[in-house]
Amino acid sequence: MKKLVQAVASLIIATSSFAGVTTISAKENTQAYKVEYQDADSIQSVFSKELHKKYANVKFKKKTKNVSVYESKNFKVTVTDLDIDQVGKQTISIEGQNKKTYAKKNAKVNVKVQDTTAPVITCEDSITIAQNEKFDINNYVSLNEEGTVELNKTVDTSNVGSITTTIQAKDKAGNVSKKDVTINVEKDFYQRIADAALAQVGVNQDCTMLVTNSLAAVGINFHGAPTAYLSLGELTNNPVPGDICVYQGHVAIYIGNGQAVHGGWNGCQTTVYSVQCANPLIGYVHVSR
Incomplete structure (x- = not known):
């Protein structure tokens, strides 16, 4: 009889009835149930064990301040x-x-909220950047939670080409996720214009077609009189290869070191010559992307 009384006492169950409602208070639980970080429904197993298995199917509905509500039918x-x-x-x-x-x-229980889920990496499978461009993978990656991102290989943007590397993301709890990504390093936008101009050396064409064909290499479709190319960007006193040299009655592509590719010279050929030519220079146009 003594053991029976002790067993009943250890349950610490109290019941009270009012307006047809029965309230049962369970003893405080010392076990720490595991609950997943940022997963409201991961607490369902606690309801099943502490209340009744019939509560296992309730789903999270809403939260107001420090009170969360779960419901089923x-x-x-x-x-x-x-x-x-x-x-x-x-x-x-x-x-x-x-x-x-x-x-x-009712029950009062201890839970341990733990993060065991690796962060989700959102990033394109392939990233294209310009040669010599400063590259930071953090500008191309987002995570679904706070964490750090790094690559397992250094990306050298001084060389044109492609490299496949792995993004490694780690959250505050130490969970790690990985994703492979290909980094494509292409020639600089303006260098591509200059290279396209150089590729036309020896071609019979006038100066405007030289510039038009060079701009087409970067997706710019434009053709007009020499001074019309002034509308394609801003005038600059510090030209870089790929800028347009606009003259009175002439136009060319700057390739650096004081030289430019000119069309319509020596029997309408395309050739490399000094920026300084017979036509007065109006200015250098840095093309808008």
Whole structure:
């Protein structure tokens, strides 16, 4: 009889009835249940064990301040003081209610919110950058949570070509996810214009066709009189290869070191010659992308 009394006392179950509603208070639980970080429904197993297995199917509905509500067709659970955005041990209160009978059961339990899920990496499979461009993978990657991102290989943008490397993302809990990415290093936008001009050396054409064909290499479709090319960008006193040299009655492509590719010379040929020519220079146009 003594053992029976002790067993009943250890349950610490108290019942009270009012307006047809029965409330059952369960003893405080010392076990720390595991709950997944930022996953509201991962607490369902606690409802099943502490309230009744019938509460296993309730789903998260809403949260107001420190109270979260879970519901199914016939059951409702109210959780107080659970913060799934905070990793660590927490003491919470849960109250289960049968919607049909209005019977309730309460429990105070310990949970441990833990982050075991690796961060989700969002990034294109292939990234294209210009030669000599400063490259930071963080500008191309986003994570679904706070964390750090790095590459397992250094990307050398001084050389044109492609390199396949691996993005490694680590969250605050130490979970790691990886994603392969290809980095394509292409020639600089303006260098591509200059290279296209050089590729035309020896071709019979006038100066405007030289410039038009050079600009086509970067997707710019334009043709007009020499001074019309002034509309394609801003005038600059510090030209770089690929800028347009606009003269009175002439136009060319600057290739650096005081030289330019000219069309329409020596029997309408395309040739490399000094920027300084018989036609007065109006200015250098840095093409707008």
